[in-house]
Amino acid sequence: MPSFFSNKKLIVLLTSLIVLIALISYSLKEGTRSTWTEQFVQDVVGGFQYVVNVPARYVAGFFQNVDDINNAYKENKRLKENLADYASVEQENRDLSMQNNELKAQLNLLKDPALSDFKKYSATMIGRSSDQWNQLITLDKGKVNGIKNGMPVITSGRRLIGSISKTGNFTSKVSLISDQQNVNQISAVIENKNSQPVFGMIEGYDQNKGVLLFQKIPIKANVKKGQIVTTSGLSGKYTKGLVIGTITHVTTDQYGLTKAAEVKPAANLNDLSYVMIIERKAQTSSSGGKGN
């Protein structure tokens, strides 16, 4: 009968524990930069992932189609209701944007990009961490396509899903907003029709409830369940007007000085396939406020 631990095995175990701790602390400290080995492995495996992804997508697409056919009737009904409003909303939109442009031209503001202007890069998801603790997805665009660290990533309908955390040459990794490691604080805002906008910060994600934590809201602000939270364009590389989610619950924070709210993400983070990486046109001062 083999003994569970001989001396030699104990030494191997201890050594590997030390190596483990060293590696963990290294990668926690290193943050978003990736070494060339990591980039190389990521790019090589990314190629294989891309190849496997194409047929898999066809098969998955078939099941998706069957599902779609099931829902088609219900969806059609709902869309028809919305369609009645469409013409008037479109007309209103056109009027407003024309008016906006005229006013901007009068003020000579046309050349400065607004906080909400951005450039889009479309990308396909080619991988996702299979455990639920790492909320990372891999995209098939990298440095050669002009992708940089920190760029926000959205899905259809301008719904925010995360930001680029690591870039290889041909692939890049997105840290989703549901990732605990995503330390990016996102400046967010609730825009009411009649009253002042309410500003706050998205600071983390509660994995047990599946909600984002929206904090540092002024205590007197009028925050209600069902309001929509968007990015304010005041922090980092996030452009203005990306939809983050809807408020589900409002409390005061633990010291009672500010309000805190729980926000349900607008995008379905479990079912992503085609996403857009955006680069905002307005210049940012994310490099420690040195520039500009």
Added chain:
Amino acid sequence: MKQIKVFIFLFLLFLIQGTVMPLFPFSYAWGKAQIVPEFVLVALLMVAFFGSISWGLKYAVLFGFLIDIIYSSVLGVYAFSLAVAIYCAQIISRWVNMNAAMTMLLVVAGVCIMQCEVYVIYLMIGLTDQQPSFFFQWNLIPTILLNVLFAAIIYYPFRRYLERISDGPEK
């Protein structure tokens, strides 16, 4: 040459677990359940049981690092956990008679050890704040079910293949 085939099979499973599985949202359809495909671990357990433990451990470290680099943000956790899980399960397997049912039980044990290790390490370094009760109820049990199902599918062909290649050099 024979090991290359095993390697290719494992690499394919590695791709399936990260690239193909997320495309089928069935794993999220079931309420809060978090079903984690650990196909590489299941195949590696079989390599360790029916092939050789040394190759099993080598592959474990290799694929552990691959998972760390590609699918996670912290290096080393999966490499360590995979190797330990496979070593422990293999030690138990020496004391029992390996038949299909026993293999399934050991796969359950291996998946349990692996998930718990990764969970505890992630909890310690603050990468997750999942509560233990949530983990046991919604993560561990569905994960075990999926992986045992997968183990049952590959058990007969993969075992036969592994026994053939490990008998090969001796004859």
